[in-house]
Amino acid sequence: MVENILNDLTIALDVMGGDQGPLVTIPAAILAVQKSSQLHLILCGDEILIREILVEKQLLSHPQLSIFATTEVVTMDEKPSSALRSKKNSSMRKALDLVKEGKAQACVSAGNTGALFATAHYVLKTLPGVERPALISSLPTHDEMKHVFMLDLGANVFCDSTILYQFGVMGSVMAEEVESINKPRVALLNMGEEDIKGSDHIKMAATKLIENESINYVGFIEGNDIFTNKADVIVCDGFVGNVALKTCEGVAKLVYEKLKYVFSQHLFARFLGRILSSSLKKLFKPLNPDQYNGASLIGLRGIVIKSHGNANVKAFYSAIFEAIKEVERQMPIKIKNKLEQGLKEK
Amino acid sequence: MVENILNDLTIALDVMGGDQGPLVTIPAAILAVQKSSQLHLILCGDEILIREILVEKQLLSHPQLSIFATTEVVTMDEKPSSALRSKKNSSMRKALDLVKEGKAQACVSAGNTGALFATAHYVLKTLPGVERPALISSLPTHDEMKHVFMLDLGANVFCDSTILYQFGVMGSVMAEEVESINKPRVALLNMGEEDIKGSDHIKMAATKLIENESINYVGFIEGNDIFTNKADVIVCDGFVGNVALKTCEGVAKLVYEKLKYVFSQHLFARFLGRILSSSLKKLFKPLNPDQYNGASLIGLRGIVIKSHGNANVKAFYSAIFEAIKEVERQMPIKIKNKLEQGLKEK
Numbered sequence: 001m002v003e004n005i006l007n008d009l010t011i012a013l014d015v016m017g018g019d020q021g022p023l024v025t026i027p028a029a030i031l032a033v034q035k036s037s038q039l040h041l042i043l044c045g046d047e048i049l050i051r052e053i054l055v056e057k058q059l060l061s062h063p064q065l066s067i068f069a070t071t072e073v074v075t076m077d078e079k080p081s082s083a084l085r086s087k088k089n090s091s092m093r094k095a096l097d098l099v100k101e102g103k104a105q106a107c108v109s110a111g112n113t114g115a116l117f118a119t120a121h122y123v124l125k126t127l128p129g130v131e132r133p134a135l136i137s138s139l140p141t142h143d144e145m146k147h148v149f150m151l152d153l154g155a156n157v158f159c160d161s162t163i164l165y166q167f168g169v170m171g172s173v174m175a176e177e178v179e180s181i182n183k184p185r186v187a188l189l190n191m192g193e194e195d196i197k198g199s200d201h202i203k204m205a206a207t208k209l210i211e212n213e214s215i216n217y218v219g220f221i222e223g224n225d226i227f228t229n230k231a232d233v234i235v236c237d238g239f240v241g242n243v244a245l246k247t248c249e250g251v252a253k254l255v256y257e258k259l260k261y262v263f264s265q266h267l268f269a270r271f272l273g274r275i276l277s278s279s280l281k282k283l284f285k286p287l288n289p290d291q292y293n294g295a296s297l298i299g300l301r302g303i304v305i306k307s308h309g310n311a312n313v314k315a316f317y318s319a320i321f322e323a324i325k326e327v328e329r330q331m332p333i334k335i336k337n338k339l340e341q342g343l344k345e346k
Numbered sequence: 347m348v349e350n351i352l353n354d355l356t357i358a359l360d361v362m363g364g365d366q367g368p369l370v371t372i373p374a375a376i377l378a379v380q381k382s383s384q385l386h387l388i389l390c391g392d393e394i395l396i397r398e399i400l401v402e403k404q405l406l407s408h409p410q411l412s413i414f415a416t417t418e419v420v421t422m423d424e425k426p427s428s429a430l431r432s433k434k435n436s437s438m439r440k441a442l443d444l445v446k447e448g449k450a451q452a453c454v455s456a457g458n459t460g461a462l463f464a465t466a467h468y469v470l471k472t473l474p475g476v477e478r479p480a481l482i483s484s485l486p487t488h489d490e491m492k493h494v495f496m497l498d499l500g501a502n503v504f505c506d507s508t509i510l511y512q513f514g515v516m517g518s519v520m521a522e523e524v525e526s527i528n529k530p531r532v533a534l535l536n537m538g539e540e541d542i543k544g545s546d547h548i549k550m551a552a553t554k555l556i557e558n559e560s561i562n563y564v565g566f567i568e569g570n571d572i573f574t575n576k577a578d579v580i581v582c583d584g585f586v587g588n589v590a591l592k593t594c595e596g597v598a599k600l601v602y603e604k605l606k607y608v609f610s611q612h613l614f615a616r617f618l619g620r621i622l623s624s625s626l627k628k629l630f631k632p633l634n635p636d637q638y639n640g641a642s643l644i645g646l647r648g649i650v651i652k653s654h655g656n657a658n659v660k661a662f663y664s665a666i667f668e669a670i671k672e673v674e675r676q677m678p679i680k681i682k683n684k685l686e687q688g689l690k691e692k
Contacts, residue, residue: 077540114543142603154537157545191500191588194423197460199503199585223592227600239545240589242537243582246569247590251597254573255630257488259605284601 008038011323012095012104015045016073017111019310022046025110026053028316033064039324042104044068045091070094074115076309083115084122092116096123099302106303106323108294110311116304117155117297124302127332129339132156133299134167135238135306136174139248141229148226149175150189150234153295154242161204164188164235166339168209168217170298171233173338177329179232183216187231189240190220205235214341252284294319301332354384357669358450361391362419362437363457365656368392371456372399374662379410385670388450390414391437416440420461422655429461430468438462442469445648452649452669454640456657462650463501463643470648473678475685478502479645480513481584481652482520485594487575494572495521496535496580499641500588507550510534510581512685514555514563516644517579519684523675525578529562533577535586536566551581560687598630640665647678 015025022045029041043050047069054060072090074083087093092111098104100123109116113135121133136151149171152159159167168186175184188206190198195206197220209217221231223244236244294315297304303326307319361371368391375387389396393415400406418436420429433439438457444450446469455462459481467479482497495517498505505513514532521530534552536544541552543566555563567577569590582590640661643650649672653665 077542079542114538140600142600157537189589191503191585192460196423196425223589223594224596224599226593227596236589239537240586243535243569243586244589244593247572247593248569248597250570250573251594252601253570254486254488255598255601 008040009036009324009327010040010042010104011320011327012042012044012068012098012107013320014092014095014107014109014111014116015043015050016070016091017109017116017309018307018316019076019110021073022049022053024311024313024316026050027057027313028320029065030057030059030062031313031317032320033062035321036324037064040064040066041320042066042068042095042098044070044095044098046070046073068094068098074112074119076112078112078115080112080114080118083112084118087115093119093123096120096302096304099304100124105327106305108305108307108316108319108323110307110309110316110319113154113306113309116306120297120300120302120304124300124304126299127301127336127339129336130166130170130299132159132163132166133297134170135241135295136171136298137245137295138178139226139245141227143229146229146232147179148229148231148234149178149184150226150236150241150245151298152236152238152241153245154238155297156238158239159201159237161201161208164201164205164237165208165212166299167235168205168215168233169212169338170335171235172215173335174296174298174331175232177331177334178325181232184232185216185218185230186233186235187218187221189226189234189236189244190222193220193222195220212341214338256284294322296322296326296331298331298335303327303331354386355382355670355673356386356388356450357666357673358388358390358414358441358444358453359666360438360441360453360455360457360462361389361396362416363455363462363655364653364662365422365456367419368395368399370657370659370662372396373403373659374666375411376403376405376408377659377663378666379408382670383410385666386410386412387666388412388414388441388444390416390441390444392416392419414440414444420458420465422458424458424461426458426460426464429458430464433461439465439469442466442648442650445650446470451673452651454651454653454662454665454669456653456655456662456665459500459652459655462652466643466646466648466650470646470650472645473647473682473685475682476512476516476645478505478509478512479643480516481587481641482517482644483591483641484524485572485591487573489575492575492578493525494575494577494580495524495530496572496582496587496591497644498582498584498587499591500584501643502584504585505547505583507547507554510547510551510583511554511558512645513581514551514561514579515558515684516681517581518561519681520642520644520677521578523677523680524671527578530578531562531564531576532579532581533564533567535572535580535582535590536568539566539568541566558687560684602630640668642668642672642677644677644681649673649677 095107134152135155138147294305294307441453480498481501484493640651640653
């Protein structure tokens, strides 16, 4: 059990989450504590399983790792409402409880997105002025040095104009903090750039963003401009964001496969393919962002990082470091302040 | 004016539509009639402009080309309702009127999508059993020999379950006719594969597709599986489809640019990049489908092909040939029959 374990930085891990559970999450946790001596990780999950893996690695009594024994697991296809109601002793729930109780500063999970979202929303509650949390991540742009933040990536199926507006504010804070951008350019993803395009709630969200003078709203943006550095923050509902993000992943895979075929057809290219291999991998990696660093669930009174369900050790390790960065940035308090600023201006 | 011009195959062109209007559409029309001796094209647009270009090309009295003089142009940023109400003598409207009057078998336009959609809907009307027309196009898959049809790509912002169901039926007919697939696999684009995922109207659309036994409904599909040949037809609302399609375009451009950079960094690669140039172009071209063949507006009592607004001569020429193919396939009557079949089974 957890006893007096709070160091400078404590993060709770849902070690049972994800397609491979502890086989991925525990090796990633070990890598993380080896990298950072200030980090303490609480491994929430099946105690026997966790002990087995730690014994095997001869790290059972590692001073930076502690075990929080849980007896239930939220499965990947479980209904969010059922996970919330009947899995109160799951690794996911307990990791979130630790954040709520102040025993951990953040939680990382590769588990069922819907269940994590619903449970985090219920346990941690949203910040004042935030109706719904959102999943946010950064994507590459044509400019090597710049990224674009996109939200919501799948936490909410539908979002009305107020929710989209709040996402714009939250995304703006994120870009300001993470990329150190003064007045980040916030855009709404739409099916055209013209004011007349899209649904009524998107048009109303635009009006609300314009009214908040602390937000640098730059208008509607189309799917083909996500990567062209026309905005620092792109806002959409979770359905659209999820489809767009996964479509990116699909196109990148398609192009990668076809490219391999093109290379294989030419003798010199085959040779060169090997030389270029690492450059090509580097090129395609950022197009699957939640594979490499985890997406943040923002708008809550605590920090939650969602890693991809099929994350490997390196990806889950990156998600842990994403959590550390968010703790350092104190995102929740900064979002709260920005939203209050918007309300005062109204 | 048009007089006794009906040959075997007559297509009306909105020559004023698109970013470059007649400068693109007329050279494309000339190419098309040079390619097909059975084809007759009616050039709807500003008579003086059209004559000027034809005189310059020494083709003013080409037997396969005739001019239908119009006095108005629908601009690219015009509201669909305003185009419909006050541009009754526009090149777009007249090209559609010719289809309605049976003087042309199809219409091709690179003009304002919303205006084309609204005007085509008003002039041609939908087929019995179809509430809304949809924009459909084919995308590549990992299997070189197979394509996937996706609809709606932007004609309708929101679609309820009945409309999504009808799109499934229309897409199935398209895949059957164009790709000669027996019982095409129809999927709904969603933010997860599990039955519990997505909005209520998507779940209801799934139930309706299951009930129509002539449709081979295969379930929900995610963005990353658009290209993996898991379905022959993917159905979504116009907002999601538009964002997904344009995101494809954006990712393809991003990868292409970064790839050029990778090549430029290596001496051998620079050399090889030139050798591979045509293979690479071939690879990226299909990822911007409406750039090369035009998307069809299906569900109407006539054939309408929408070419990309910034189509070049080759792309608009391809759109004309897409129209020819659809005339040969007799899509409207086939969709009507399939929808009636579904109704009988209920």
